[in-house]
Structure formats: C-alpha cells, structure tokens
Amino acid sequence: MEKTKIPFIKVFLSVFLSRLLSFFGLIVFIGIIIGLGALFDSDESAIESNTILHLKLDGLIAEENSAEVDPLSLSVNSTKGLSALLHGLKEGAKDDNIKGLFLDFGTLSCGISTAQELREGINAFKESKKFVVAYHSGEYISQQAYYLASAANEVYGFPTSMFQWNGLGGEVLFIKELLAKMGIEVSILKGNNNDFKSAVEPLFLNKMSDSSRLQMQVYMESTWNTMLEDIVSSRDLKRKDLNAYANNIEIKNVNDAVAKGMMDKSMYRDEVLKILMKKVKVNDEKELNLYSFSSYSEDKFLTDQILTRASEPKVAVILAEGSIAKTGKGFSSDNICALFKKARENESVKSVVFRVNSPGGSALASEEIWREVSLTNKVKKVIVSMGDYAASGGYYVSTPAHKIFADQTTLTGSIGVFGVLPYTKEMLGKIGVEVDEIGTHQHAIASTNHKLTDFEFETAQKEVNEIYQQFLLRVANGRGMTIEQVNSIARGRVWTGSDAVKIGLVDTIGTLQAAISYAQSISKSVKDESVVYYPEVEEKPFANLISLLEEESMNVEAKQTILNHPILESLYENIESAQEWEGMVMRLPFKVDIK
Numbered sequence: 001m002e003k004t005k006i007p008f009i010k011v012f013l014s015v016f017l018s019r020l021l022s023f024f025g026l027i028v029f030i031g032i033i034i035g036l037g038a039l040f041d042s043d044e045s046a047i048e049s050n051t052i053l054h055l056k057l058d059g060l061i062a063e064e065n066s067a068e069v070d071p072l073s074l075s076v077n078s079t080k081g082l083s084a085l086l087h088g089l090k091e092g093a094k095d096d097n098i099k100g101l102f103l104d105f106g107t108l109s110c111g112i113s114t115a116q117e118l119r120e121g122i123n124a125f126k127e128s129k130k131f132v133v134a135y136h137s138g139e140y141i142s143q144q145a146y147y148l149a150s151a152a153n154e155v156y157g158f159p160t161s162m163f164q165w166n167g168l169g170g171e172v173l174f175i176k177e178l179l180a181k182m183g184i185e186v187s188i189l190k191g192n193n194n195d196f197k198s199a200v201e202p203l204f205l206n207k208m209s210d211s212s213r214l215q216m217q218v219y220m221e222s223t224w225n226t227m228l229e230d231i232v233s234s235r236d237l238k239r240k241d242l243n244a245y246a247n248n249i250e251i252k253n254v255n256d257a258v259a260k261g262m263m264d265k266s267m268y269r270d271e272v273l274k275i276l277m278k279k280v281k282v283n284d285e286k287e288l289n290l291y292s293f294s295s296y297s298e299d300k301f302l303t304d305q306i307l308t309r310a311s312e313p314k315v316a317v318i319l320a321e322g323s324i325a326k327t328g329k330g331f332s333s334d335n336i337c338a339l340f341k342k343a344r345e346n347e348s349v350k351s352v353v354f355r356v357n358s359p360g361g362s363a364l365a366s367e368e369i370w371r372e373v374s375l376t377n378k379v380k381k382v383i384v385s386m387g388d389y390a391a392s393g394g395y396y397v398s399t400p401a402h403k404i405f406a407d408q409t410t411l412t413g414s415i416g417v418f419g420v421l422p423y424t425k426e427m428l429g430k431i432g433v434e435v436d437e438i439g440t441h442q443h444a445i446a447s448t449n450h451k452l453t454d455f456e457f458e459t460a461q462k463e464v465n466e467i468y469q470q471f472l473l474r475v476a477n478g479r480g481m482t483i484e485q486v487n488s489i490a491r492g493r494v495w496t497g498s499d500a501v502k503i504g505l506v507d508t509i510g511t512l513q514a515a516i517s518y519a520q521s522i523s524k525s526v527k528d529e530s531v532v533y534y535p536e537v538e539e540k541p542f543a544n545l546i547s548l549l550e551e552e553s554m555n556v557e558a559k560q561t562i563l564n565h566p567i568l569e570s571l572y573e574n575i576e577s578a579q580e581w582e583g584m585v586m587r588l589p590f591k592v593d594i595k
Contacts, residue, residue: 047097047296048289050280053088055293057145058106058138061085061114063321063357063387064535065298080294082114082387083319083355083533086513087304088297089121093128099280100131102290103152106138108145111357111388112223113407113497115144117511119151119230126153131279135272136161136254136263143168143227146262150231154275157254159266165242165251168220174202183427187452189419189461190492191468197416197492215493219411222496226408237261304530305537312348313532314525315516317355324361324369324393331358333368336397339534340372344379349532350523351381353515354401360392363417363467367396370474374400381522385515386410386506391494395505396471399478403518405510406497413505415475416492417468419460425449479504 065081092098101122110118126132134152136145141163149155157163179186186203198212208216228239245251245260257263267275270285277288318339322330329335343352354373360366376382377400384390384398386406391414398404406412425435428449435449443456452460475486481504489495489503500506510518520526 047095047291049097050099050282051097051289051291052100052102052276052280053092053098053293053296054102054104054290055085056104056106057108057148058104059109061108061110061118063319063355065301065537081301082117083317083512084297084301084537085118085293086121087301088293089125091300092293092296093125093130098130100133100276101125101293102276103132103134103149105134105136105141105145105149107140108142108148110144112144112147112227112409113386113388115148116226116230116407116409117387117513118148120511120513122148122151126151133272133276133279135267135269137269140164141254141257146257147227147231150234150262155235155263156265156267156272156275157257157263158268159254161254163251163253163257165246165257165262166249167246168224170216170220172202172208174206176202176204176206179203183424183430185423185426185451187421187423187457189421189457189464191417191471192465193487194416194418194468194490194492196494197414197418200418200420203420211491211493218499219494219496222498223409226496226498235262302537302539305533308530308532309536311530313346313530314348314350314523314528315353315519315531316343316346316349316351316534317353317512317516317531318343318534319355321355321357321387324358324365324397326362326365326368331361333362333365335535336369337372340369340376343534344376346532349380350525351383351519352376353383353385353512353519353531354398355385355387355512355515356390356394356398357387358391358394358397359389359411360394360396360414363393366393369397370400373397377402381519383515383519385510385512386412386497387512392416396474399474401478403508404506405508405512405515405518406500406506407511408496408498408509410497410500410506411494412497412500413489413495414492415471415486415490417464417471418492419464421452421457421460422448423451425451475505 060079061082062079063082064079065084066079089101092101103122122132131154132152134149134155136149136155136157138158138161141157141161143164146155146163146165188200188204190197190200195209195211196215198209198215201209201212228242231237231242232239241260242262245262251257251260251262254263254266258266273285273288276290277283277285280288282288318336320331320336325332327334340352343349373382381402382400384401384404386394386398386404388407388410390398390406390410390412395412395415425448428435437445437450439445443453469483472483472486472490475481475490476483479486485504489505495503495505497506497509501509516531517526520529520531
C-alpha cells in the first residue's frame, strides 16, 4: 500500500492549534471555576440562625493564612492563620446566629504560645454564653492538642484514641563522630563566653553541655507549669494529680483520661453530633447546621481588611514568621523592611505592632530590619508582640521597640552569635577527588576545601566577637541597660517570656490582641477598632473553591452541581485521594522536638 506523505506544515499547524485550543480551554475552564466559586460563596455567605461554627484543628497554625494549589493533585496546601482565627472567634461571639463552637481535633501542629493565644480567644468566646465542645478523633492525642481543647466547656474523645500524658521532653542528635568518619572537620566560632549558644553543639560534642541542659530544663519546666496552670483553671483538676499521672504513665488512652476527669466522656462521632443537636434543639442530623469556621473567619477577616484599607486605620500590624534571611517572601529583610516603610508612610497609621515569631537567622538581615524598626519607632511607636519564638535575631530586631509583649511560654533571648566553618578536602579525597590551590595572596582562598590557618581563624573569631558586642549594645540601648548587665543575662541563653520579664528583656506578658489594644490606647483609637495587617490579606478564589468542596458549609446540591461536570468530577477525586495521605509516615528526625 502506498503511504501518503503529510506535509510538515500541516502537521505543525495541527499540533500547534490543538495546543493553543487546549491552553485557551484551560483558561476558560479556570474562569468557569472561579465564577462558580464566587457564585456559591455568595449564596452560602449568609449565616443562618442556630449555626454551630466547626473548627477543624488538623494541620499547621501559623501567623498568616495561606492556600497554595498543588497543580499535580489539584489539592490545596493550606495553613490556618492565628490572626484570622482570633478575629473569627471575636466576630462569632457577637453574631446572634452563632450558637456555639465545635472544636474538631485531628493532628494539630502549632507552638505552645500559639495554643495559649487560641485558648484566650476561646475563653473570650465563651464569655458570650455560647457553648464550646471539643472532640478528639485521631489515632493519637498530643499534650499540646489537649492543652488547647481543655479550654472548651466539654471535651470528648474517640474510644480507642491513644492519649499522651507523660510530661515534656526533647532530644538532640549529635553527629560529631559521623562527621569524623566522613572526613569532615568543623571549626566553630562563637561570641565571647557564649556558652549557652548550643545550636552548634551537635557538631563538636557527643552530649549536651551543662549550660545547654540547664537552659532547656528550665524552659521545659516553665512551659509545663504554664500548661498545668491553664488546664487546672479550666478543668477543675489538681496540679499534683496531673503531675502524678505523668510520672506514673496513668493516662494512655481516652478512657484513662475520662476516668481521671481530664475528659468528659469517650464517644463516637455520631454521639457527639447528637450532643450538638441537643444544644441547638434539633432532632435530625440533617437539620444540624455546621458551618466551616475557617471559611467564616477568613471571610470576616478579609471583609474587615478591605473595609479597613478603605478607611483610615490608626494601627498597623506587621506579621513576620520564620528564619530571618536577606531575600524571600517570609521573614526576609527585603520583605519586612518594605512593609515597615509602607506602614511608616501611611499617614493615618499612628502606631505599629510588630508580630515576631522567629528563631533568628542572618545577622546582616537582622541588622537591616533593626534599622527599619528604629526609624519607624522614632515617628510612630512600635510595639513588639512575641509569638512562639523571638530568639537571637528574632530578639535583635525587637530591641528598638517602644514596648515588648510576650506570651508566658515564648522562647526568647538567645543573645549571642555563632558561625560554622566546615573543612571538606579530606572527605573529597576519600572519594577520589583532589583539590589544589592557587592565588595572588596568602589568604586568597576562602572555601570549604581550604583549612583555616590560626591567623585566619583568629580573624574570623574577632569578627564574631564584634557582632556579639554590637548585639549587646543594641539590647543595652533598647532596654535601658548597661552592656555589662546585658552580658550577664546574654551568653546565648534562652528564656521563657515569664522569666524574660523578670530580667528586663520583655516589658509585659500579653497576647497579640493585648499588644494591639495597647497600640490603640496610645494612638487614641480605642473606639476605632480598625487595624490594618501587613502583608495585606488577599482572596484566592481558585484555592477557595477547591477547599470549598471539602467544607460542610457547601450544601449537597451545590456540590453535586459542581461535580456533574466530568472534569470537575476528576478534580474532586484527586482531592479525595490526597486526603488519604494521613496516619503513620516516615520522617527525618534530625531536630529537637519537645513533646
């Protein structure tokens, strides 16, 4: 049979046009999705009477909301933002259509200070005489999750869930011998007498130093005592009993916790739903109106911020979280400095709350942020609110503030400097790689394959000492102390917020909301509650729609309408399969993990 030749141009055009049509089809498809999202969002935005807010506490709680779409699975990697959650609790307390709050616990991930701030928000919500019911349904109930749940009026758990109650503990992996076997040498630089700066100890020791052990023991005991104090006040328990339960490992599961009064009853989910039905006086589960708290809080927060930006807010809140770096979206000097400049140039803003949640990072980036905080504080008072961490560089950038607030369990201080200089030439030689040097001057080579001479090491050590001295000076000037006074409480040591108040590193214990209230009082804007947040809150309709498919706030008919389309059906199936990636997983354990 004779083969027919197809001209190349025809093949090219057909493929090109098909790809072009596919591309525009995708654009149209996304447009339809966004339109549907807006439609359903507007239909479901009105809160009906007898509504119960359903807060799923499963996953990470950070300072900001985030929702990033995974294009491969068409799922959303989302993070709940503390500010939005607190705003939602505040709005829910005032909403007559809201009758109560259902805390539905999965695998919660947040710091103790974040949990403490949420507890205060829940306690404030309860003052409106609305109920709060907590339910643990996961394989495992952490002490952190129970601590947060204990603020509820009633606490229930799945009958076979395990319950950890054995006190706080942590471990550090030391790799000195591993590095030696690999042929890697490490030179450690630390500021003068920075014996508490223990982050680098795993590189050159085989166990914790006395200084490191002391500061971590004090931190954990202080944190544990704060947790017990709050639990005792909420559950009418005795501190000595809770400590005995931990020492004797008497709480291993939900039934043990119920027997000791730490929880009210073990229940299956349908039984908990019946309790909720009884509270809102409905007889059929279909009449039970559970509304996604995440959707509620995010919608309220977004609306509030849109209205606030259109008005003249007197207080600005700058949220900063993560390791401090020069560039990037998070706690980078490029980003945070721009936000401070924006707040400083906003004529309506009279004071700035700087929310710091960071273990530190780049010394250079910290200095850049310090400068912007200093410049702003000269024209508008800056009030720092410390979250789970505000240590090392996180404390450095806080020092110029007019006033510093911290939570009781905030890990702060760590006033010190260190550097790590690895030498890898011997390791490369073991795998057949040789390195030679050439240069115009005696010290021209600066790489991990060049072993430092004594002179080079001493030069680097002097630089580290100078940075430490500058750190001491920054703290002394900011806190009204002498350098000698600061040095006595510095040396790289970490402190809890409670202890930091006693030694003068922090002014007062208080939450983010307490810091905002103080900023409003000095800005003479107590009656005007509008507060503008930076980075600015933005709506993400595509991510919102995908999340909406998993929320009970969308009724069954609305879901079916969306899923009737075969492409959307496939999208939903991808989301469903992604939800199955839970339970036991393999993770790299190289970190300090306090439980």
